[in-house]
Amino acid sequence: MKTRIKELRKERKLSQEELALAVGTTRQTITSIEVGKYTASLVLAYKIAHFFGLTIEEVFDFSELNEF
Amino acid sequence: MEKFRTKVKRRIAISSGMAFIAMVLGGINIYSIIITDHSSATHSDGFVAGFQFGLIVSIFGLAVFDIIKLSLAINDETKLRILYNKEHDERLIAIRNKAGAPMIVITSIMMIIAAIIAGYFNIIVFYTLIVAVAAQLLVSAMVKLYCMKTM
Numbered sequence: 001m002k003t004r005i006k007e008l009r010k011e012r013k014l015s016q017e018e019l020a021l022a023v024g025t026t027r028q029t030i031t032s033i034e035v036g037k038y039t040a041s042l043v044l045a046y047k048i049a050h051f052f053g054l055t056i057e058e059v060f061d062f063s064e065l066n067e068f
Numbered sequence: 069m070e071k072f073r074t075k076v077k078r079r080i081a082i083s084s085g086m087a088f089i090a091m092v093l094g095g096i097n098i099y100s101i102i103i104t105d106h107s108s109a110t111h112s113d114g115f116v117a118g119f120q121f122g123l124i125v126s127i128f129g130l131a132v133f134d135i136i137k138l139s140l141a142i143n144d145e146t147k148l149r150i151l152y153n154k155e156h157d158e159r160l161i162a163i164r165n166k167a168g169a170p171m172i173v174i175t176s177i178m179m180i181i182a183a184i185i186a187g188y189f190n191i192i193v194f195y196t197l198i199v200a201v202a203a204q205l206l207v208s209a210m211v212k213l214y215c216m217k218t219m
Contacts, residue, residue, distance in 0.1 A: 021146070025158070
């Protein structure tokens with residue numbers, strides 16, 4: 001799944017470690033989400049979106065889910 | 069986080085207890101090696117005793133490592149938060165589950181205990197159980213490594 005996490009992180013000059021610490025996960029998980037290897041759970045997606053002050057849809061790209 | 073800090077303190081106490089028990093058992097093991105009449109001991113007897121001693125030393129080493137790691141974390145808020153995140157990280161939990169945790173660990177411990185007991189009666193059963201434990205731990209480690217790369 002595509003996300004805007006890397007872009008949002010760069011805008012705020014945040015490292016993966018700092019974001020991970022803030023949302024209660026590990027740096028490796030943030031890396032996996034950013035490169036699309038791992039799809040975050042609803043709770044983690046909410047925490048990340050809430051951290052950036054955005055909605056889940058604004059951070060995560062769900063357009064691929066509509067492709068059958 | 070205070071709840072987790074209490075949990076970590078409890079784990080330090082448990083690890084200290086384990087290190088102490090391992091030290092006592094190691095002492096008994098060394099003493100029994102010294103007083104054993106080696107002229108009548110078979111190769112199998114030596115192997116089982118050596119395995120037990122190796123296991124005790126490993127438990128002691130792991131307990132000491134755990135005490136150091138947890139003691140460092142408990143005195144540093146950031147390290148404690150990182151430890152909490154690592155233990156509660158959803159991706160790592162999913163990887164551990166795919167690798168068979170915690171059942172692989174539980175069955176491995178039970179099989180090692182069974183192997184040590186069986187070792188006193190039948191050395192073939194001892195070898196079989198130890199090889200089975202090694203094989204299941206190896207498969208679990210390989211699955212974990214694969215999942216770490218792909219997830």
